[in-house]
Structure formats: C-alpha cells, structure tokens
Amino acid sequence: MSKSKAAPIPLDMTKFDDEEFNSDSYVYGILATNAEDDIKNFFTLLEAARESAASVLQKNVYRNYTEFVTISKEISKLESDMLTLRGLLNELRDVNEILRPDEPVEQIALDVSPVATELSPTEKKEGMPFVRPQEMLDFRKMQMEKLFDLIEGVQKMIPESSSRYLARDGSKTQYWEVNPSNIGGKKQCVHFFVLSDYLLVTTKKKSLISGKSKMTVDKCLKLSEIAIIDMKDSEITNAFKIMRHPNTFVYRAESPEDKRSLLAAIKRVTDAFLVPKKEPEKETKELRSSTPLLTAQSEAIAETVAAAPTKIAVVKDSISMPDAQFLFELPDELDVLIAHREFDNAVALMERGRSILVSNSVETPRVQIMKYNLEDRISRLASTLCGDLSSPICTKKQGQANIALLVKLGFGKEARDIFLTSRTKAIHHHIRLLKMDGEVASYVSDLADVVFQMIRNTCDWYKVSFHDSTMASGFMTWVRGEIIYFSEIFRRHVFYELQEFSVISDCLHRTMENCELLREAGLDLSFLIEQLLLDDVKEAINRHSKLCRDKIIECINTDNFSQVSNPKLFEDAELSKPISQSVCDFYEILMTFGSNVGVLMSIALYDKIVTSLADFFSCYLDRSLELFQNQWTPSQYNTMVFNADFVVNDLVPRVSTQLAARFERAIPELENHRQYLQNVIRKMNIIYIKQMIARLIGEFFKFQVLDYTSGGGILDTAKPSSDMIKLCEESHKILQHIPPAFKASETMKAIVEGLFELMLESVQQFILDMHFFLQLARPFISEKSTSSAHQICEKALRSFVSQNSGVTAPLKGGEWYDARVKASMQQTAKSFPEFTTTK
Structure with missing residues (x-):
C-alpha cells in the first residue's frame, strides 16, 4: 500500500503585502511544521514567485517611465498656466487695493522683518526690537526715495504704494545673466533689488553725454508672478532660474553665499505676503507636530511666543545689531543649506547662533523667537541626519560624518541608538x-x-x-x-x-x-557565549556520555581477551603489556571524547567533564569485574587483569595529566577515583584466588575421592601420590601466570591457604603428601597454612586409627616422613625451580 504524500505548502502572496508582515515569524512557522522535502518545494515556489515579481516590476518600470515623461510635460504646462492664473489674480488684487482708501497710520501693522530692524535708526541707538509706526513709515519713505534716485526709470515701472519697502539692497553685489541656449556664455552683469512686492533686475549703462555709469531697470518682476528655482551645480555653478510665463531667465552668482543670501531674502519677503497669518495657538501646535525632535526648550519657547502680548513693548537685550541681523536671517539660510544638503555649513551656522544666544543675559521675546527658530531648524536637520544614518546604504564615511554632526548638535544618544539599530x-x-x-x-x-x-x-x-x-x-x-x-x-x-x-x-x-x-x-566574548550555551552543552555532554558508555560495554562484551600484538595506543611510547582489543577500543573512545570536548574546556564545565571521564573508567572496570567471574582460561584471566591494571595505572594518570594541562590545575577527583578502581582490581584478585583453588581441587587433586584409608602400613619406598604431583605441577603453572597486578607471593599464599582449608580429611599417604608439599612450597607457607596442615594430619591420623583398629603396623614418626620427603625432593624438586627460588 503506497504512502499518501503530504499536501504541499501553499504560497499566499497576499501575506507579503501586509504592512505588519514579519518575515522571521513566517519562516519559523514554515520550518517548524513541515518536513525538509516540503520546505525545499516551498523554496522553489518562492524562487519562482521572486522571478515573476522581478519580471513584473521591470515591465512596470518601463511603462511607468513612459507615463512619467508624459506627466512631466503636463506638469510643465500646468505650471505655466498656474503662473498665468496667479498673475491675473494679483492684478485683480491690485485693482481692489487702489479702490480701497488708505488706512490711518495708527492701524498699519508693524513689520518686524530683519531688514527693517537692521535699518531702523532707533534700533541702532537703543537696541530695541521694535520701533514706532510713524518712524518706520518715514524710514521706508526715505529708502524708496534713495532707490528712485539710484535707479533710472524705476518710478515708471512700479506703482506708488505707502506700504512698499526695500528688503534687500543689491547695489554692492553683482550677478551674471546667462543665456539659456548657451549655458557657458554670459550676457550681462546685473544687480538685484528685493522690494516687498517686486524684484528689480538692474544693469549699469554708461551715459554718452556725461560718461558716467547709471543703474537702469532691466526687468521689473512682481514677486507674486514669478517662480524662483535653484539649480544644482553641473555645467554652471551657483545658478538659479527666474520663471515668469512664458519667459525663463537664468542667472549666476559669484559665490554660493551670494546666491543663498538672495534666495533667502526673496523667500522671506514672499512668505510675508503670501502666507496668511495664523493664530498664535494654532501656529504653536503645527510647529510642535512638524518637528519630531523638538526639544523641551523649544517647546517652552513656542508656548512663550504664543502667550506673548501683541502690544508693542520696549524690552532691551544684549544682542548686538549684527548678531540680531544674523539670527533673523539664519532660519532662511539654514532652510536653504538643509535643502541643498550642505550639512557641515548648516551645523557651523547653528553653533554660531547658539553661542550668540548663550552669551545673551536677558530673555526678551525677540530672543525667544530666535531660540525657537534655531531649535526648530536644529531639530529638522537632526531628523534628516538620523534618516540618512538609518539608511541601509549608508557608508562608513557617511555614517561617521552624520554622527559627528549629530554629536555637535547635542543628539549624541539619538545618533548612537539609530546607528546601533x-x-x-x-x-x-x-x-x-x-x-x-x-x-x-x-x-x-x-x-x-x-x-x-x-x-x-x-x-x-x-x-x-x-x-x-x-x-x-x-x-x-x-x-x-x-x-x-x-x-x-x-x-x-x-x-x-x-x-x-x-x-x-x-x-x-x-x-x-x-x-x-x-x-x-x-x-x-567567549565567556558570554559559554554562559549562554552552558546548559545546552551540558545536556549534549550527557547524551554523548551515554553513547560512550554503551560503546564501552559493547567493546568489552565482544572481546575474547586474547592479547593484541604490538598495540600502539600512545604516539610517544610503544606498549608492551599483554592487553586485549577492548582496551584499544576504550582508549579510542576516550580520545574521541577528549577531542570533542576539548573546545569546551572551561572551568564551568569542569565538574561535568571530570565526572563523565570517571564514569567511563568505572564502566569499563565494573563490566570487566562482572565478566571476570565467568570461566576463562588462565591466559584470558591474565589478559583481563592486565587490562584492568593498564586502565587504572596507565590511562587514568595520563588522562589526569592532560586535563591538568588544559584546566591549569590539579585533578584530585580522578586521583580519588583511582582508589575506587584499585578496589575493583583487589576484588578481581579475590575472585582469581577462588577460581584457581576450585580448579586445582576440582580437576587435579580430588582428595575427596582418593583412597587414604589403607589398613597396611606405608612402605619405606613410598612416594608422593601422582595426584599430588599434578597439584604441584598446576600450582607451578599458576605461579608462572599470576598477573603482575597480583603480588605473586601473596596470591600463592592465599591459594595454598585455600587448599588446606578444603583438605580436612586424609590418611598417612596424605600426611606424606602434605609433608612433601609443605617442604616444596615452604616460601609460601604461612602460619595459617601450617595450622591447617596440622589439623589435617591430626584428623587423618584419627581417621586412620578409628577405621583400622586391627592394624598392627606402627605409625611412622616425623623423622621418617622427613627422610622420605627429602629423598623425593632430590628427585622431583628440580622440575619446580620457582618454588625453591621465589622469596
């Protein structure tokens, strides 16, 4: 029966259009609930969707470009129509103003433009921000009279008005008119005079009669009928356009400062009569909402300005007239610089303005207005810089420049947060x-x-x-x-x-x-990574340790405990001990574990790593002890003991030394654990002794079935029995194969003691055998063995007497037994040199 395939992951393109779409959550949801094949198929769908979207976007770009060109032409035409319409509306307004009677002097709104303030004689003398209406009108009239005398023909071109004033005197600054058809060529040198409602473009012409130069009007442009467009530097620098339907005029300034000064003056005047006056409270709210980075100081200034009385008051401050002129023109200058992205110059002007305001000691309404305007531009510039800084395409050089400017403006923390974000x-x-x-x-x-x-x-x-x-x-x-x-x-x-x-x-x-x-x-930051991943690493070590223990048990269970020829476990030494394959496998497991956890050798994982290694050693020794109790050949017994001895006395010290070098400290835990492992070897020694005793008694010297109850006396030619000879031969073999981990003399003594403990029944032949064995194995006879032998001999004699009461043959004495043992020793002891030479 075929398995049903899972439904493919649907691709819903509408999710990507959601403004709150979270890509991370979407991807995590797909990865967590679907298989790898489904994810690969879904990825293929995403690739196809991306290519399709890219193709559609490319087509849209081509189509939109054509529409953009068409719309641009329509906008250009609409711009000309709007200029024409504005000219007609201005003419209608002029007619209405002519028909309206003149207002009394007391009702004329006082102009607080920076030019009027600069040219006021009262301001120069007393340092006051405002002047009386009559003085202002007289000064404006004087200005216009001087202008009419300076420029020839100006009275014929502009109508007379009592509210007109001179906003900028351009007699000392010259500009060049550029031919639009030939950008590189200059037509003539001109001067710009900015009035409250007109822009005069004048040239100097030389009189044929007097020979003197005289300014004449070249163009008289009504501010409400023209549009001024700043041109970026390309083939021509410091240029701008003046458009009045259907004509366009191009002019070039000598320096960027001259161009900015003229454009700022025109903007200031046009804003004065085009933008309607707003109520103070409404204006304050709009300023707050339009300035995202408005400081608390700026808000306080705005509230003060909104609540300031509209009556004329005489207040003195310590700001000089040149500084006041600079501060009043500063907002327009900053607007132009920010629009042209000349941020360095803008910040320099802001710092100068701040220094002037800080040096002032009197908080007058004029100062509050100056502060508010400056803080407003600072906030706008900071918003622009922050936007550039947060852009993903911001380069290192651009980012450092923007941060430096923000720090100068006092937005260091904001710059830091935006930069790091x-x-x-x-x-x-x-x-x-x-x-x-x-x-x-x-x-x-x-x-x-x-x-x-x-x-x-x-x-x-x-x-x-x-x-x-x-x-x-x-x-x-x-x-x-x-x-x-x-x-x-x-x-x-x-x-x-x-x-x-x-x-x-x-x-x-x-x-x-x-x-x-x-x-x-x-x-x-390595310590931080270790701290964050510590619990996960410990859990991983636990899982890996469990797998290693399973491998250790498996390698012991499959070992036949035959000696491996010339095993090379260490690079610096060749091993000559008779170990088996399980030790080699165990060593490889230890090395693999050490290599894997080598990168994790931190003090935080010390206990976990040391505990795991100690557990590996215990696992190998404990399982070896369990298998040691089974029936093995002497060679296998010896190999198993060699394995245990090598692990305890070679591997444990070597691992401990390596850990001490990695952790730069001693490893007492492994040394203490080594004492436990030594106990395992001692347990193996006890089991080994029991196994050897059982083997000797069960296979070679079955004294329980030997006939020592003969009624006749023992002959003078009697010799030790063949079973005893076999016992001695096997005991000799055992002595030869006792592992070095077991002390030969101690182990053999224990085996002899065990034999005598089992031999509690015998006869005179057995006594002879005992004498012979005691004499032959004298180096290994302990007091306990001697005591047991005496008991065996006494019991054997009693048994002999009780079972053979009619025997008349006398029992032999000790001298007789000694003589027979000595004769047998001379004949047979040469076959057991280890018995006679071991001390």
Whole structure:
C-alpha cells in the first residue's frame, strides 16, 4: 500500500503585502511544521514567485517611465498656466487695493522683518526690537526715495504704494545673466533689488553725454508672478532660474553665499505676503507636530511666543545689531543649506547662533523667537541626519560624518541608538542571506563570521565616531544583544536538532575561532557565549556520555581477551603489556571524547567533564569485574587483569595529566577515583584466588575421592601420590601466570591457604603428601597454612586409627616422613625451580 504524500505548502502572496508582515515569524512557522522535502518545494515556489515579481516590476518600470515623461510635460504646462492664473489674480488684487482708501497710520501693522530692524535708526541707538509706526513709515519713505534716485526709470515701472519697502539692497553685489541656449556664455552683469512686492533686475549703462555709469531697470518682476528655482551645480555653478510665463531667465552668482543670501531674502519677503497669518495657538501646535525632535526648550519657547502680548513693548537685550541681523536671517539660510544638503555649513551656522544666544543675559521675546527658530531648524536637520544614518546604504564615511554632526548638535544618544539599530538590521539582513545546505558546521561558521565580523566593524566605527566614555555602556549592551541573538540561532540549528557531538564540537570550535576577531579589538566574548550555551552543552555532554558508555560495554562484551600484538595506543611510547582489543577500543573512545570536548574546556564545565571521564573508567572496570567471574582460561584471566591494571595505572594518570594541562590545575577527583578502581582490581584478585583453588581441587587433586584409608602400613619406598604431583605441577603453572597486578607471593599464599582449608580429611599417604608439599612450597607457607596442615594430619591420623583398629603396623614418626620427603625432593624438586627460588 503506497504512502499518501503530504499536501504541499501553499504560497499566499497576499501575506507579503501586509504592512505588519514579519518575515522571521513566517519562516519559523514554515520550518517548524513541515518536513525538509516540503520546505525545499516551498523554496522553489518562492524562487519562482521572486522571478515573476522581478519580471513584473521591470515591465512596470518601463511603462511607468513612459507615463512619467508624459506627466512631466503636463506638469510643465500646468505650471505655466498656474503662473498665468496667479498673475491675473494679483492684478485683480491690485485693482481692489487702489479702490480701497488708505488706512490711518495708527492701524498699519508693524513689520518686524530683519531688514527693517537692521535699518531702523532707533534700533541702532537703543537696541530695541521694535520701533514706532510713524518712524518706520518715514524710514521706508526715505529708502524708496534713495532707490528712485539710484535707479533710472524705476518710478515708471512700479506703482506708488505707502506700504512698499526695500528688503534687500543689491547695489554692492553683482550677478551674471546667462543665456539659456548657451549655458557657458554670459550676457550681462546685473544687480538685484528685493522690494516687498517686486524684484528689480538692474544693469549699469554708461551715459554718452556725461560718461558716467547709471543703474537702469532691466526687468521689473512682481514677486507674486514669478517662480524662483535653484539649480544644482553641473555645467554652471551657483545658478538659479527666474520663471515668469512664458519667459525663463537664468542667472549666476559669484559665490554660493551670494546666491543663498538672495534666495533667502526673496523667500522671506514672499512668505510675508503670501502666507496668511495664523493664530498664535494654532501656529504653536503645527510647529510642535512638524518637528519630531523638538526639544523641551523649544517647546517652552513656542508656548512663550504664543502667550506673548501683541502690544508693542520696549524690552532691551544684549544682542548686538549684527548678531540680531544674523539670527533673523539664519532660519532662511539654514532652510536653504538643509535643502541643498550642505550639512557641515548648516551645523557651523547653528553653533554660531547658539553661542550668540548663550552669551545673551536677558530673555526678551525677540530672543525667544530666535531660540525657537534655531531649535526648530536644529531639530529638522537632526531628523534628516538620523534618516540618512538609518539608511541601509549608508557608508562608513557617511555614517561617521552624520554622527559627528549629530554629536555637535547635542543628539549624541539619538545618533548612537539609530546607528546601533541600523547595524542590527544590517546584521539580521546578512544572516537571512545565508544558505543552509545541510552542513550545519559550515552554516554556523558562516553565521559566526557574519555576526562577529560585523560586530568588529561596528566596534571600529563606534570608537572613531563616539569619543565620550559614557557611550561605552550602550555599545556593550548592544553587543550583548547581538550575541544573544546569535546564540538563539546557534541553539536552534545545533542543539534542538540533536546533532552528533562531533558536529556540536566542530560548531563550537569554529565559533570560538571567530571570537578571536573580537578579542583583537578588545572584546573577549567567549565567556558570554559559554554562559549562554552552558546548559545546552551540558545536556549534549550527557547524551554523548551515554553513547560512550554503551560503546564501552559493547567493546568489552565482544572481546575474547586474547592479547593484541604490538598495540600502539600512545604516539610517544610503544606498549608492551599483554592487553586485549577492548582496551584499544576504550582508549579510542576516550580520545574521541577528549577531542570533542576539548573546545569546551572551561572551568564551568569542569565538574561535568571530570565526572563523565570517571564514569567511563568505572564502566569499563565494573563490566570487566562482572565478566571476570565467568570461566576463562588462565591466559584470558591474565589478559583481563592486565587490562584492568593498564586502565587504572596507565590511562587514568595520563588522562589526569592532560586535563591538568588544559584546566591549569590539579585533578584530585580522578586521583580519588583511582582508589575506587584499585578496589575493583583487589576484588578481581579475590575472585582469581577462588577460581584457581576450585580448579586445582576440582580437576587435579580430588582428595575427596582418593583412597587414604589403607589398613597396611606405608612402605619405606613410598612416594608422593601422582595426584599430588599434578597439584604441584598446576600450582607451578599458576605461579608462572599470576598477573603482575597480583603480588605473586601473596596470591600463592592465599591459594595454598585455600587448599588446606578444603583438605580436612586424609590418611598417612596424605600426611606424606602434605609433608612433601609443605617442604616444596615452604616460601609460601604461612602460619595459617601450617595450622591447617596440622589439623589435617591430626584428623587423618584419627581417621586412620578409628577405621583400622586391627592394624598392627606402627605409625611412622616425623623423622621418617622427613627422610622420605627429602629423598623425593632430590628427585622431583628440580622440575619446580620457582618454588625453591621465589622469596
């Protein structure tokens, strides 16, 4: 029966149009609930959708470009029509003004323009921000009379008006008119005079009669009928256009300052009569809403201005007339500089304005207005700089320049937050570009390279951009957040997927290698990564330790305990001990575990690593002890003991030395655990003794079935029985094969003691045998063995007497037994040199 395939993952393109679409949550949801094949198919659908969207976007670009050209032409035509309509409306307004009677002098609204303030004689003498209406009208009239005398023909071109005044005198600044058809060529030198409602373009012409130069009107343009457009520097620099339907005039200034000064004066005047006056409260609210970075000081100034009385008052401050002129013109200058993105010049002017205002000691309404206007432009500039700084295409040079300007403006913390936030977005963007092709270690290596390299670059940028030491804590907080984000991705791909420990070790090793990049920059974050991943690493070590224990038990169970020829476990020494294959496999398991956890050798994992290694040694010795109780050949017994002795006395010290070098401290836990392992070897010794005794009594010297109850006397030619000879031969073999881990003399003594404890029934032949064995094995006869032998002989004699009461043959004495034993020793003892030479 075929398995039904799972339904493919649907691709809903409408989700991507949602403004609140979260790409991370969407991807996590897909990865968590679907299989790998479904995800690959879904990825193919996404690739196809992306290519389709790119194709559609390209077609839209071509189509929109054509429509854009068409719309641009329509906008140009509409602009001309609007200029014409505005001219007609202005003519209608002029007719209405002519028909309206003149207002009394007392009702004329007082103009507080910076030019009027600059030219006021009362201001020059007393330093007051406002003048009386009659004095203002007299001064304006005097200005216009001088203008009429200076410029020939101006009275014929502009109608007379009592409210007109001179906003900018351009007699000392010259400009060049440029031919629109030939941008590089100059037509004539001109001067601009800005009136409250007209723009006069004049030229100097030489009189044929007097020979003197006289200014004449070249163009008289009504401000309400023209549009002034600033031109970016390309073939011609410092240029601007004046448009009056259907004509367009192009002019060029000698310097950028001259151009900005003229444009700012025109803008100031046009704003004065085109923009209707707003109520103070409404104006304050709009200013607040239009300035996102408005400071508390600016808000207070705005409230003060809104609540200021409208009556004329005489208030003195310490700001000089040139500084006042500069501060009143500063907002327009800053608007032009910000629009042209000349931020360095704008910040320089702002700093100058701030220094002037700080030096003032009197808080007058005029000063409050100046402060408000300056703070408003500062906030606008800061908003623009912050927007540029947060842009993903902001280069290092641009970012450092913007940060430096923001710091000068007093927005250092805002610059820091925006800069670090943009770096976070850049890191996350680069992480999303990484491809996961199944190699977890390769992906983690790329991930660590991206995160740590970008943190390193951010650190370099930060040191150059922010010199204030108080900013360091914010940067470290940001670094910690990025490391936490990296750890979450690392944990998801490495630990949650239950990767093999070798893969986990490789991933951690590559991560620690990338940490060296930050250590070179003065940031050692390896401890933070270890702290964040500590619990996961411990759990991984537990899983890996369990697998290692299973392998250890398996390698012991499959071992036949035959000696391996010339095993080379260590690179620096060749092993000559008769160990078996299980020890070689056990050593490989230890080395693999040490290699895997080598990168994790931190003091936080000390207990876990040492405990795991001690558990491995216990696992091998305990299982060996269990198998030791089975029936094996003497050679296998010896190999098993050699294995245990090698593990306890060679491997444990070597592992302890290596750990001490890695942790730079002694490892007392393994030394203490070695005492427990020594007890296991002692238990094996006891089992070995019992097994040998049982083997000797059960196979070679079955004294229970020997006939020692003969009624006749023992002959003078009697010799030890053949069974005793076999017992001695096998005991000799056992002595030859006793492992070095068991002390030969101690072990043989224990075997002899065990034999005599079992031999409590015998006859005179047995007594002779005992005498012979005692004499032959004298180096291994203890007091306990002698006592048991005496008991055996006494019991044997009693048994002999009780069972053979009619025997008349006398029992032999000790001298007789000694003589017979000595004769047998001379004949047979040469076969057992170890008995006679061992001490």
